[in-house]
Amino acid sequence: MTDIHEPLPAHSATPYLETLNESQRSAVEQLDGPVLVLAGAGTGKTRVLTTRLAHLLMLGKAQPWEILCVTFTNKAAREMRERVAQLLGYENEGWWVGTFHAQGARILRNHAEAVGLRSTFSIIDTDDQIRLVKQILAANSVDEKNCPPRMMSNLIQRWKDRGLPPEKVAGTEGSEHADGMAPTIYAQYQERLSTLNAADFGDLLMLNLTLFQNEPEILAKYQKKFRYILVDEYQDTNVSQYLWLRLLAQGHSNICCVGDDDQAIYSWRGAEVGNILRFEDDFPGAQTVRLERNYRSTPNILAAASGLISHNEGRLGKTLWTDINEGEKVRVHGVWDGEEEARYIGSEIESLHSKGHNLNEIAVLVRVGFQTREFEDRLITLALPYRVLGGMRFYERAEIRDAVAYLRVIAQPDDDLALERIINVPKRGIGQATVQTMHQFARAENISLYTAILRLLETDEIRAATRKKLRGLMDDFDRWRGQLNTMRHPELAETVLDESGYTAMWQDKARSDKSPDAVGRLDNLKELIAALEDFENMTGFLEHVSLVMDNEEKGDDDKVTLMTLHGAKGLEFDTVFLPGWEEGLFPHQRALDESGTAGLEEERRLGYVGITRARARSTISFAANRRIYNQWKSAIPSRFIDELPPETVSVESASGLYGSYRGGGRHNSNARYDRGNLYRDKLPNSAFQESFDTPSQSFDVGERVFHQKFGYGEILHIDGNKLEVAFEKASTKKVMDSFVEKA
DNA sequence: CGAACTGCATTTTTT
DNA sequence: ATGCAGTTCG
Numbered sequence: 160m161t162d163i164h165e166p167l168p169a170h171s172a173t174p175y176l177e178t179l180n181e182s183q184r185s186a187v188e189q190l191d192g193p194v195l196v197l198a199g200a201g202t203g204k205t206r207v208l209t210t211r212l213a214h215l216l217m218l219g220k221a222q223p224w225e226i227l228c229v230t231f232t233n234k235a236a237r238e239m240r241e242r243v244a245q246l247l248g249y250e251n252e253g254w255w256v257g258t259f260h261a262q263g264a265r266i267l268r269n270h271a272e273a274v275g276l277r278s279t280f281s282i283i284d285t286d287d288q289i290r291l292v293k294q295i296l297a298a299n300s301v302d303e304k305n306c307p308p309r310m311m312s313n314l315i316q317r318w319k320d321r322g323l324p325p326e327k328v329a330g331t332e333g334s335e336h337a338d339g340m341a342p343t344i345y346a347q348y349q350e351r352l353s354t355l356n357a358a359d360f361g362d363l364l365m366l367n368l369t370l371f372q373n374e375p376e377i378l379a380k381y382q383k384k385f386r387y388i389l390v391d392e393y394q395d396t397n398v399s400q401y402l403w404l405r406l407l408a409q410g411h412s413n414i415c416c417v418g419d420d421d422q423a424i425y426s427w428r429g430a431e432v433g434n435i436l437r438f439e440d441d442f443p444g445a446q447t448v449r450l451e452r453n454y455r456s457t458p459n460i461l462a463a464a465s466g467l468i469s470h471n472e473g474r475l476g477k478t479l480w481t482d483i484n485e486g487e488k489v490r491v492h493g494v495w496d497g498e499e500e501a502r503y504i505g506s507e508i509e510s511l512h513s514k515g516h517n518l519n520e521i522a523v524l525v526r527v528g529f530q531t532r533e534f535e536d537r538l539i540t541l542a543l544p545y546r547v548l549g550g551m552r553f554y555e556r557a558e559i560r561d562a563v564a565y566l567r568v569i570a571q572p573d574d575d576l577a578l579e580r581i582i583n584v585p586k587r588g589i590g591q592a593t594v595q596t597m598h599q600f601a602r603a604e605n606i607s608l609y610t611a612i613l614r615l616l617e618t619d620e621i622r623a624a625t626r627k628k629l630r631g632l633m634d635d636f637d638r639w640r641g642q643l644n645t646m647r648h649p650e651l652a653e654t655v656l657d658e659s660g661y662t663a664m665w666q667d668k669a670r671s672d673k674s675p676d677a678v679g680r681l682d683n684l685k686e687l688i689a690a691l692e693d694f695e696n697m698t699g700f701l702e703h704v705s706l707v708m709d710n711e712e713k714g715d716d717d718k719v720t721l722m723t724l725h726g727a728k729g730l731e732f733d734t735v736f737l738p739g740w741e742e743g744l745f746p747h748q749r750a751l752d753e754s755g756t757a758g759l760e761e762e763r764r765l766g767y768v769g770i771t772r773a774r775a776r777s778t779i780s781f782a783a784n785r786r787i788y789n790q791w792k793s794a795i796p797s798r799f800i801d802e803l804p805p806e807t808v809s810v811e812s813a814s815g816l817y818g819s820y821r822g823g824g825r826h827n828s829n830a831r832y833d834r835g836n837l838y839r840d841k842l843p844n845s846a847f848q849e850s851f852d853t854p855s856q857s858f859d860v861g862e863r864v865f866h867q868k869f870g871y872g873e874i875l876h877i878d879g880n881k882l883e884v885a886f887e888k889a890s891t892k893k894v895m896d897s898f899v900e901k902a
Numbered sequence: 903c904g905a906a907c908t909g910c911a912t913t914t915t916t917t
Numbered sequence: 918a919t920g921c922a923g924t925t926c927g
Contacts, residue, residue, distance in 0.1 A: 232916065260917045284917080303923095360917045395916095428915065527913050549915080583903095590903055706917065725914045747913055765914080788912070789918045907925075 173217060175210055175246055179203075186448040187211045189415075190220060190387070193408070193442030195435070196417040199479045200464070200771035201455030201731065208391055208417050209239055212256075213246035215387055223254035227385040227407065230258055231392050233707045235729070239391070255385070259400050261706050263363035266370070266381065273374050274366045275353045279698075281567060282705035283357050286560070287576040288312045295347050298602070299340060306337040315345050319361025320429030322368050322399040325349055355575050355607065364399045371406050382410025393418030393438070397429035405441065414442060420475050421468050424725060424765050426757070436475060453479045455731055457486030459807045460777050464770040466804035471760045489770065489777045491800055493812035496784040497533050497739075503780065504736045505537040508719060511734060518544065520733035522720040524769050526745040530738065531721040538719060548722040554704055558665065558680040562687055563704055565655050569639050570697050573607035585664035588628050593621055635659065648700065649691040656684060724769045735773035740766075740781045741794035766799045779803075 176184055186196045186207045198204035212228060215221050230236045236257045244250045255262060264282065271278040283291070292315070293308035314333045325346035328334050334342050352358060358366060371378035388408050390396070393416035396404070408414040416438060423432040439445045453461055461479045468474070494500045508521055523534050531547050538545045553559060561584055567577035583589045600620070601611035615621055616630055639655050646654070656662045662684065669677035694700040720732070739745055746762035754761070770777050781796045862874045 258917065264917095282917090363917080425915075427913080529912085586903085588903075592903090723914065749913060761914095903927105905925100905927080907923105909923090910921090912919095 173214065175213065179206075179210065180452055182448055182450050182452070183207050183210075186415075186417075186450065187214055189446055189448065190215060190218075191413055193412060193438075193445035194415040195393075195438040195442075195445055195447045196415065196450060197447060197475055197477055198417055198419055198450040199453060199477045200419065200422065200768070201453045202450035202479070203452075203454060204417055204419075204450065205235075205238065205242070205391075207450065208389060209242040209246065211415065212239070212389060213243050216243075216247060216251075221386040223251040225384060225386045226255060226389065227262065227387070228254075228256040228389040229262055229391065229404075230256075231395055233258055233261075235391055236261070258706070259396075259403075260360055260363045263367050263403070264358075264702070264706060266367055267358065267363060270370055270374070270377055273377070274370050276358060276366075277356050279571065280356045280358050281571050281574050281577075281701070282363070283352075283359050283576060284705070285312070285360075287357075288316075288359050290576060290579070291351060292344070292348060294598070295344055295351060296337070299337075299344060299347070301337045301340060301344070306341075311337065311341065311344060314341060315348060316359075316361050317429060318345065319359075319365045320397040320399055322365055322402050324365065324369060354605065356571070356573055357576070361399070364403055367403055368399065368406070371403075378406060379410075381407055384410075386411050386413060388414040390414070390416040391418075394420050394423040394432055394435045395425050395430045396434050398431055398434075401431065401434045401441075408442070412442070412444075419477075421471070421477070421764055422728060422768050424728065424761055424768060426754075426761055436473065449477055451477050451479055453481045455774050456481065456771060456777075457483055457775060459486055459488045460770060460773050460775075463489040463777070463803045463807040464767050466807065467763060467770065467799055467802050468767040470802050471763055473760075486775055488809040489779065489803065489807055491803070491808050491810045492778060492780040493796065493810075494780060494782050496782050497786060500738050500780050500782045501533040501537040504534065504738060504778075505541050505543070507736070507778065508538070508543060509541055512543065516733065518717045518719045521736075522722065522727065522730070522732040522734070522772065523736045523738065524722060524724050524727045524772065526724055526739055526747055526765070528723060530744075534721055534738075543719060544717065545719040545721055548720060549726040553683070553686075556680070556683055558683055559687055561661065562652070562656060562684055563701070565659060565661070566652060566697060567701060568609070568636060569643065569651075569655065570701055572609040572636070572640070575601070575608040578608050581659075581661075582632070585660045587632065587660070589625060589632075593625050593629070596620060643697060648694070648697045649688050651697070652691055653688050656688075724765045727772050728768050731772050731774060733774045734776040735769065735778070737766075737769045737777065737779045738781075739785075740779050740797035740800055741785065742797055743792075743794065744785070745797050746799070763799060763802075779808075 176187065179187060180203075183203055183206065186194065187210045190211075196204070196207060198207065208228075212226065215226060216223060228239065230239060240250075240256050243256075255265075257265075267274070267276070268278045268280075271280055289308050289312045292312040293303075296303060296306065296308055296311060314336060317333065318328050318331070323331065325342060328342045328345060337344055352362065371381075385407055388404065390404060395418070404414065404416075416435070418435050420432055420435050423430060423435070426432065434441075439447065456464075458481055461481055465479055492503060494503055504523060508518075511521060512518060523531070525531055525534075528549070535545065535547065554563070561581055564577040564580040567574045568581070571577070579594065582594065597608055597611050597615060600615055601608045604611065604614070606614075612629060612633060616626060616633065619626075621629065635658060639651065639658075642651050642654070662681070665677050665681050665684070669681065691697075691700050694703060724737075745766070746759055750758035750762050752758075770779075779800065781800065782794060784791055784793050786792075860874050
């Protein structure tokens with residue numbers, strides 16, 4: 160027990176409460192019953208959450224293992240642990256602070272049998288999921304053109320996000336895919352996972368729901384156990400996570416959710432803003448605490464962001480304020496094209512740098528990943544160091560995935576997906592045909608691939624040469640598996656990579672020729688071996704790579720940060736540049752096309768997130784012309800620029816650009832979202848004014864149109880701004896009206 | 903089995 | 918344009 164940490168009397172032991180403001184303090188001290196903390200950007204959300212957790216422990220309201228604290232990212236979980244440890248003055252092992260998925264996995268490992276798994280189940284990632292779905296589609300002779308594996312996998316994931324197992328999806332949205340086979344595919348996918356003793360990310364939560372439903376006494380145990388529940392970023396929860404929390408909270412009803420409806424930017428991956436909007440209905444007797452005092456930004460930045468977000472409907476509503484003194488206005492800067500924009504931002508950064516500003520305190524936040532390229536080019540020219548955040552993560556690299564696959568097959572022989580990944584990597588003469596045979600056999604006998612191979616080796620189904628290679632590989636695996644208990648796991652990993660020829664494969668590529676990245680890949684493998692040292696054993700390590708996919712960057716060198724707006728949530732910088740505020744790019748056309756007003760509002764929240772990242776300076780820019788996929792398009796400024804309160808911004812445009820731009824008031828409704836084409840084909844250097852506020856083209860059924868790519872065709876059907884066109888030289892396709900013109 | 907070719911898509915990202 | 922993936926040929 161924690162006798163040595165016997166809580167001190169509250170009045171003398173809670174100095175951390177003294178430094179909180181009134182609302183923060185009430186959020187921390189309302190320990191019992193459901194509490195929703197609406198925490199605006201920069202209002203000390205994390206501080207409240209960590210202090211509350213420390214406070215619970217300090218008052219002795221609960222033991223560490225009686226508090227469930229969930230976050231979305233490992234980074235947030237780590238930060239939480241560290242900060243609580245700092246407040247308390249000691250670390251806690253074995254408490255329940257972690258991601259939804261990690262907690263789900265933890266519970267599931269204890270009760271795996273109840274949902275058709277063994278406790279050693281492996282956790283597969285998106286890549287494995289897609290490959291599995293692909294196999295199942297093939298087995299059902301579903302045309303991949305008609306139903307891409309990626310899309311089916313996504314659909315399944317969406318169902319899981321909503322807590323829907325296969326038997327409940329009939330008739331729901333999406334079940335008509337694959338000629339109505341989608342629910343069948345999903346069911347088979349789940350069966351297959353069970354056979355493989357594997358779970359995907361969605362299962363980690365959904366199977367918890369199944370578990371709780373089927374075994375009420377297990378649910379009751381956890382309901383009793385978790386006296387207090389704390390949830391971070393509640394606006395990002397999906398239905399499955401919501402249901403999970405609601406079940407667990409039914410025990411003590413002490414659930415505290417922290418979030419900000421204005422920062423909900425993940426609906427596209429299943430998050431339901433509705434969860435936070437409905438909190439008071441879902442948890443009767445809920446108290447709501449608003450954190451509105453902002454400690455981060457200047458009044459102009461706050462007012463600009465607030466003005467923007469006020470155009471959204473269905474908000475819970477908050478009014479951020481600060482007592483920081485007036486600072487600079489938010490700058491809105493118009494330029495001729497993307498290149499000029501990069502030059503402008505580059506020189507601004509250069510000037511700040513020369514005035515002694517730290518590059519770590521400067522960020523360029525873009526809407527889509529490829530936008531960073533222009534800025535990279537420019538910063539290289541200016542010799543300003545930068546880092547691009549949110550690229551490919553360590554674990555996603557092919558060589559890391561391969562290496563991990565070897566380890567997975569050793570620790571978990573029935574992990575078919577891992578085995579399949581590396582069975583012919585490096586090339587060892589086991590081709591597609593052989594794999595096909597093994598698959599068929601495994602499927603027919605309902606056994607794993609590994610077992611199937613062992614059985615096939617006893618027959619002469621596979622031709623002798625291949626059989627020999629295969630035998631060799633299986634013997635290797637047997638041997639390595641034997642060494643699991645005799646050899647330290649980092650050494651074993653090294654042995655495996657060497658003896659399998661995997662290391663040699665990259666060494667060859669490094670030596671021979673055109674694989675300039677081979678050396679880097681070898682380094683990555685070394686890093687992987689080194690990372691193994693941090694874990695007790697192989698199993699622990701494998702759990703880590705499945706769940707904790709960090710992209711840790713040593714932040715000690717002074718660099719400008721380039722990243723997407725999504726990636727910037729939760730971060731802050733002195734100076735923030737927000738380029739590309741043009742209709743079609745931001746708000747992104749696709750968000751508008753696919754989700755209409757809801758999509759527009761989410762884009763607007765993204766803008767809100769972007770502006771509020773800045774402490775002192777925020778600069779929005781837009782270009783009149785932009786090259787997209789090597790085609791010049793003219794653009795008009797984002798409607799979001801018009802929505803910024805004029806008194807909070809200072810507009811500076813290159814001479815004559817957008818001469819009619821008045822900084823606000825041009826339009827003020829959401830009605831423009833479906834206007835269609837926002838980037839118009841155009842030659843470089845042609846006058847851009849002509850496309851300014853050009854009314855959208857209207858088409859009629861039967862009309863002849865021209866499309867850049869498909870040529871001439873006739874309109875068959877019109878659905879909003881989506882046209883169904885029978886092309887003369889291509890098949891009938893659905894296209895956006897913005898991509899065709901009257902012929 | 904591997905190399906060349908062709909066609910196609912190209913928002914956002916965590917676990 | 919470009920890159921990637923899937924397919925087809927040698």
